[in-house]
Amino acid sequence: MQTPYEILEVAADAGDDDIKKAYLRKVREFPPEREGAAFQRIRDAYERIATDKRRRQYRLFDRGLPDVEDLLARALKPGRPGRPDAATLIGALAEAAKQRGRGAGDPR
Amino acid sequence: MRSPAKSKTPKSPEELERDARRFLGQRQFKEAILVLKDLLKRERRPAWEDQLAQAYLARARQVAEKGMFQDAAMLWENHAQLCKGVAPSLEYLDWLLQAGQVARLGQVLGSAPAGLIDAPDAARFLESLAILALENDKWLKSLPADHPIARQHPRVKEAIAAYAAGKDAEMKDYLQAIPSRSPYRNLGLLLKGLAALADNPGTARELMSRVEPASPCRLLARSLLEASSADTEPGPALDDWPRHRAVLERLQGYDKAQLAMRRDVRKAAHARGTRTLVETVLRYRTQLGDAASQRFCFLSLVGCPETIPLYERAFGKLTPFERSRLKALHGEEERNYPEASNHWFACIDLLKRDGTAARQPLTQALIHRHVAGLARHEAPELAIDCLEQSLELEPDDRESYLLLIELLEQADDPKAGQVWLDRALKQYPADPEFLGLGIQSALRRKSFKKAASYAKSLLKIDPINSQARQCLVEAHLGHARKQLKAQRWDLAEAELKAARELDPQGRSPALLYVDGLLAFFQADSEGCRDRWNRAHALVGNGAMAWLQWAMEVQSVGLALSSVSRLVQAPDTKTSLDRAALLALVGQLGRYASEPRQHVSQALAKLMPLLKRSFKQPALGEDDLVGLCQGLAAAGQYELLGECASKAWRRNFSPVFGYYDELARCKGDPARLDFHGEGRLRLLLDQASFAKDKRALALIDQFLQQHEESRLPDMDFPFSMPEQALERLEGLDKLDPFELLNQVLGGYEEVEKLGQLPEKEAMDIVMRKLIGLAEDEELPIFPSPGGGKPRKRR
Numbered sequence: 001m002q003t004p005y006e007i008l009e010v011a012a013d014a015g016d017d018d019i020k021k022a023y024l025r026k027v028r029e030f031p032p033e034r035e036g037a038a039f040q041r042i043r044d045a046y047e048r049i050a051t052d053k054r055r056r057q058y059r060l061f062d063r064g065l066p067d068v069e070d071l072l073a074r075a076l077k078p079g080r081p082g083r084p085d086a087a088t089l090i091g092a093l094a095e096a097a098k099q100r101g102r103g104a105g106d107p108r
Numbered sequence: 109m110r111s112p113a114k115s116k117t118p119k120s121p122e123e124l125e126r127d128a129r130r131f132l133g134q135r136q137f138k139e140a141i142l143v144l145k146d147l148l149k150r151e152r153r154p155a156w157e158d159q160l161a162q163a164y165l166a167r168a169r170q171v172a173e174k175g176m177f178q179d180a181a182m183l184w185e186n187h188a189q190l191c192k193g194v195a196p197s198l199e200y201l202d203w204l205l206q207a208g209q210v211a212r213l214g215q216v217l218g219s220a221p222a223g224l225i226d227a228p229d230a231a232r233f234l235e236s237l238a239i240l241a242l243e244n245d246k247w248l249k250s251l252p253a254d255h256p257i258a259r260q261h262p263r264v265k266e267a268i269a270a271y272a273a274g275k276d277a278e279m280k281d282y283l284q285a286i287p288s289r290s291p292y293r294n295l296g297l298l299l300k301g302l303a304a305l306a307d308n309p310g311t312a313r314e315l316m317s318r319v320e321p322a323s324p325c326r327l328l329a330r331s332l333l334e335a336s337s338a339d340t341e342p343g344p345a346l347d348d349w350p351r352h353r354a355v356l357e358r359l360q361g362y363d364k365a366q367l368a369m370r371r372d373v374r375k376a377a378h379a380r381g382t383r384t385l386v387e388t389v390l391r392y393r394t395q396l397g398d399a400a401s402q403r404f405c406f407l408s409l410v411g412c413p414e415t416i417p418l419y420e421r422a423f424g425k426l427t428p429f430e431r432s433r434l435k436a437l438h439g440e441e442e443r444n445y446p447e448a449s450n451h452w453f454a455c456i457d458l459l460k461r462d463g464t465a466a467r468q469p470l471t472q473a474l475i476h477r478h479v480a481g482l483a484r485h486e487a488p489e490l491a492i493d494c495l496e497q498s499l500e501l502e503p504d505d506r507e508s509y510l511l512l513i514e515l516l517e518q519a520d521d522p523k524a525g526q527v528w529l530d531r532a533l534k535q536y537p538a539d540p541e542f543l544g545l546g547i548q549s550a551l552r553r554k555s556f557k558k559a560a561s562y563a564k565s566l567l568k569i570d571p572i573n574s575q576a577r578q579c580l581v582e583a584h585l586g587h588a589r590k591q592l593k594a595q596r597w598d599l600a601e602a603e604l605k606a607a608r609e610l611d612p613q614g615r616s617p618a619l620l621y622v623d624g625l626l627a628f629f630q631a632d633s634e635g636c637r638d639r640w641n642r643a644h645a646l647v648g649n650g651a652m653a654w655l656q657w658a659m660e661v662q663s664v665g666l667a668l669s670s671v672s673r674l675v676q677a678p679d680t681k682t683s684l685d686r687a688a689l690l691a692l693v694g695q696l697g698r699y700a701s702e703p704r705q706h707v708s709q710a711l712a713k714l715m716p717l718l719k720r721s722f723k724q725p726a727l728g729e730d731d732l733v734g735l736c737q738g739l740a741a742a743g744q745y746e747l748l749g750e751c752a753s754k755a756w757r758r759n760f761s762p763v764f765g766y767y768d769e770l771a772r773c774k775g776d777p778a779r780l781d782f783h784g785e786g787r788l789r790l791l792l793d794q795a796s797f798a799k800d801k802r803a804l805a806l807i808d809q810f811l812q813q814h815e816e817s818r819l820p821d822m823d824f825p826f827s828m829p830e831q832a833l834e835r836l837e838g839l840d841k842l843d844p845f846e847l848l849n850q851v852l853g854g855y856e857e858v859e860k861l862g863q864l865p866e867k868e869a870m871d872i873v874m875r876k877l878i879g880l881a882e883d884e885e886l887p888i889f890p891s892p893g894g895g896k897p898r899k900r901r
Contacts, residue, residue: 052470053470053474056470056471056474057474060433060471060474060475060478061437061478063410063437063440063441064407065407065411066385066404066405066407066408066411067404068373068374068377068385071373071389071396071400071401071404072369072370072373072374072396074396074397074400075369075392075395075396075397075400076362076366076370077366078360078361078362079361079362079363080361081305081306081359081360081361082358082359082361083271083272083274083302083358083359084272084354084355084358084359085272086265086268086269086271086272088351088354088355088358089268089271089272089302089355090239090242090243090268091243091351091354092328092349092351092352092354092355093239093242093243093295093324093325093328094239094240094242094243094324094351095349095350095351095352096239096324096325096326096327096328096349096352097235097236097239097240097324098206098236098240099349
């Protein structure tokens with residue numbers, strides 16, 4: 001999970017001006033009329049750290065949860081894509097064919 | 109459940125049949141099968157055989173849902189034995205397939221009617237069979253040699269091998285020979301999609317999206333679609349599908365070390381306890397990155413402060429402040445707010461001691477506010493204390509002022525609330541919310557000048573604010589009344605002009621009434637009549653209009669009779685409807701709270717009308733309680749007595765007996781006499797019996813006030829017979845029901861009492877209470893605290 005500082009791409013000790021500049025730059029990049037969801041994320045991040053008071057509140061009371069998948073996604077760097085061998089591929093398909101009791105062909 | 113067959117005394121067939129029907133109805137097929145088998149041992153009745161066949165089939169489906177396919181297949185075969193000539197169903201074939209019973213499946217397919225497995229709804233079964241045949245040739249034995257699956261199987265295997273070897277053209281050649289309706293058609297799409305994945309992801313996605321939803325190839329196709337469109341690696345959704353995960357990992361090109369790390373971290377995340385996860389992350393700290401690992405472990409500390417030493421060994425010591433902060437957040441997570449608050453206070457102490465940190469007061473204030481937020485419902489006094497300290501440290505926080513004022517109001521501490529409201533207004537002089545609160549508070553304190561001043565400020569910011577306008581109009585009217593009383597007509601006119609400017613549409617009846625008074629004093633009878641008629645029309649309710657008019661006339665020192673010819677008198681021969689009556693009583697309450705004088709004179713003309721209105725059947729119990737409350741608050745005891753007695757006669761709650769007694773005492777508990785006290789005590793028991801909490805609370809409170817009002821040196825001026833005193837002491841020790849029984853002698857006598865006039869009933873109760881015979885004279889009881897006996901009612 002990204003911190004508001006990471007979302008706005010500012011340093012953890014950035015001041016009001018730097019944060020506002022970064023916010024405006026991001027809004028130009030993700031305007032609300034075209035990138036609604038991204039804009040909302042940026043806006044929320046800005047709201048959380050826009051002033052010294054809010055940054056203190058964020059540092060004191062924020063309870064960001066540790067996210068394993070986020071940690072792995074940041075660390076894992078895929079190499080050259082390969083192809084599964086025939087037995088692995090057939091094994092995966094047989095796995096689904098045998099598990100029809102768990103939700104037929106579309107288990108998810 | 110105990111088996112019915114094991115019961116010691118054998119059951120009759122009728123009983124067993126009843127049991128079987130019950131088990132079938134409750135979907136307890138296992139038990140139903142046992143009972144029906146027992147029945148059939150006694151007699152081969154066709155109806156029982158049919159029921160047993162259906163029970164086998166239903167039970168087969170039940171166990172199949174639990175994944176017990178072998179048992180399901182056996183139960184289906186039992187069902188088929190009882191239903192002679194029944195053809196194998198697709199679900200039975202599917203259970204054989206899932207149970208891996210190749211030989212049995214081959215036998216069934218060999219003897220199955222032609223076309224069973226070629227029917228359209230057999231497609232899923234056939235596709236599963238075709239795919240399992242790729243993994244193990246034994247499945248081919250269950251099919252006729254010339255079946256399409258058997259014929260296409262070698263080519264599909266070749267196609268898969270060609271794909272794995274990167275020979276895409278060869279793969280396409282093999283797949284071309286597969287017909288479009290083949291059980292391998294979805295696998296063909298998947299293979300083509302996989303081959304296109306690296307160079308042409310758009311085509312790959314298009315091909316994979318065409319894989320049919322019910323196909324066993326669908327999960328892999330969908331996982332690949334998600335992974336390619338979101339540009340992410342497979343998430344935990346594939347945790348239960350290790351072979352699918354292996355395919356995706358191979359396609360994404362992670363090396364063995366990365367895959368091992370991912371497997372271990374995920375495994376630790378699924379295991380119980382944060383400690384294992386933190387240890388695993390620390391083990392892979394280099395691969396995961398130092399900063400990311402530190403952040404992850406730090407975030408884990410809130411959920412599990414026990415891992416703080418582990419964290420500190422890896423990343424260095426935390427400051428005492430940080431330790432306390434993490435423990436406070438942990439307390440909040442555990443919903444242990446007292447512990448959380450203690451840790452937050454420890455943080456504040458540490459900040460106070462650390463003189464070097466910049467702007468510490470703000471951080472301290474923020475922590476105080478945070479604790480106030482945690483404590484506001486459970487410990488409002490702590491919340492108030494925290495908010496006060498926070499505002500002393502940092503006065504610029506309007507939300508804290510608002511919450512503090514609200515909490516002080518709830519705590520019934522208007523003095524402190526006023527202090528903080530004044531500070532808030534000093535801090536935010538142009539804040540509409542605080543100005544509105546300032547108006548309300550000033551009006552409560554009858555500081556009308558202050559209220560008007562706030563209203564003026566508020567109107568500058570919000571020119572259409574109705575509360576501020578109303579307040580200012582009232583302030584001008586108040587001044588105008590004074591000027592009229594002092595016969596300074598020009599000054600009164602100036603005030604009225606200012607009021608008119610604030611009410612340009614003439615919506616205030618009070619303004620029109622006072623305006624009419626000015627016209628009257630200036631000998632403009634027509635102008636006066638016109639304004640008062642307009643005001644009456646605005647009010648709408650004739651009785652209410654009369655009341656308001658009468659109050660305005662008296663407020664400038666005029667007698668009602670001197671001007672009544674200029675106004676339409678209310679029709680006192682009718683009665684007020686429910687809404688008009690409630691509105692009028694509400695208005696009386698407002699006059700009492702201001703307070704205004706001469707209300708009784710203003711009401712005199714309306715008395716018959718009001719008394720008649722209390723009788724109307726449209727008034728429900730709640731309406732009458734509301735009226736009694738309003739009349740009690742307005743101090744209108746004559747009307748209260750009338751309203752309460754009318755409601756009491758309609759057999760409503762004991763609360764009306766209380767209001768009746770309150771009216772007799774004119775609201776003064778010290779005036780409650782011995783009869784009244786006895787009546788209230790009986791009502792208290794009635795209310796307790798009827799669980800009428802409202803009546804209980806009101807009567808109890810009034811009796812307590814009555815006790816408190818008694819003078820300490822009160823001396824009864826009559827001598828109560830000793831036997832009566834002893835009896836009263838004895839009665840005092842009884843519980844309420846026993847007391848009632850002893851005093852009134854049982855339910856029938858209580859019923860009789862209800863039919864007697866109240867005075868007569870009370871006399872009987874008093875006689876029984878103090879143990880007097882019917883021919884003995886009842887003493888005249890004094891009013892407690894009064895010192896002298898009052899005349900008996």
